[in-house]
Amino acid sequence: MGERLTTGEICTRDVSFALRAMPLNEAARLMRENHVGSLVVVDELAGQRIVVGLLTDRDIVTAVVAAGVDPGMLNVGEVMSTDLVTAREDDSLIDLMRVMRRQGVRRVPVVGGQGELIGLATLDDVLAVLSEELALLVAAIGTEGQRERRMRPGA
Template sequence: MQLKQVCDPAVITAKRHDSITRIAEMMREYHVGAVVIADPIGSKLTPVGLITDRDIVIEVIAKQLSPDDLTAHDIITGPLVVANVQDDIEHVVSLMHEKQVRRLPVVDAQGCLFGIVALDDLLQFVVSELQALSAVPRGQVFQEVERRA
């Protein structure tokens, strides 16, 4: 299965010059734990970074820095790891494991932002697949009972 079937196209984005306070406000307003930092390219966006709630705690709050005085550009680290919308789920899982990340911006063939995928999205997918598999033995018994009736 391809990533485009699992990723979330509703991505919260900010610009490099947005303050950390503004980004934290966006996280609260939209109930998300990450904001994709993106540059506009025409009518589309190209992801250049990702800021998580954990980044804000570790890089700003724990260092007793003022979130009003810092911008996204000040705390994004690189290089940004992205997934391609055409990637297989297995590849994305492997990439997340290799890079030790919980969220990945998803880009199209031109490198423009398409969506975001989180560990939670993949867990929901895996759980639904396991539920489908767990129904196989019950289905087999039901079919056997029907054939023998």
């Protein structure tokens, strides 16, 4: 990782995705099989996966199950969130955290210049990086005391 962490460096690149026309119950099964809480919804155009939405387990529960709708009658495109928040691969970690906070989202698809799917950045990814950075700061505090004892023995 570089000194300026980018969204592309911290995102997960092996992303579970679905097409709009996929039956909703098949999408739910895919989530279960892949142990994920969301699927990035894409359109396949000219060999690229263009991000068009996000389907979360919460979308399925609130829009379908709680409403008493038969999930077997719906497809992903009818339930997915289309007010999509994305990040560019070269956005900074700070930019990513700001957009997550401002938009109130935990998952952000990472896209390239054509809107193509690069990865998925999650709050878990951000927390893992930040905890690593905090551990480095804690280690620096411990090292400072050791340095002081070496430089001024008996003081």
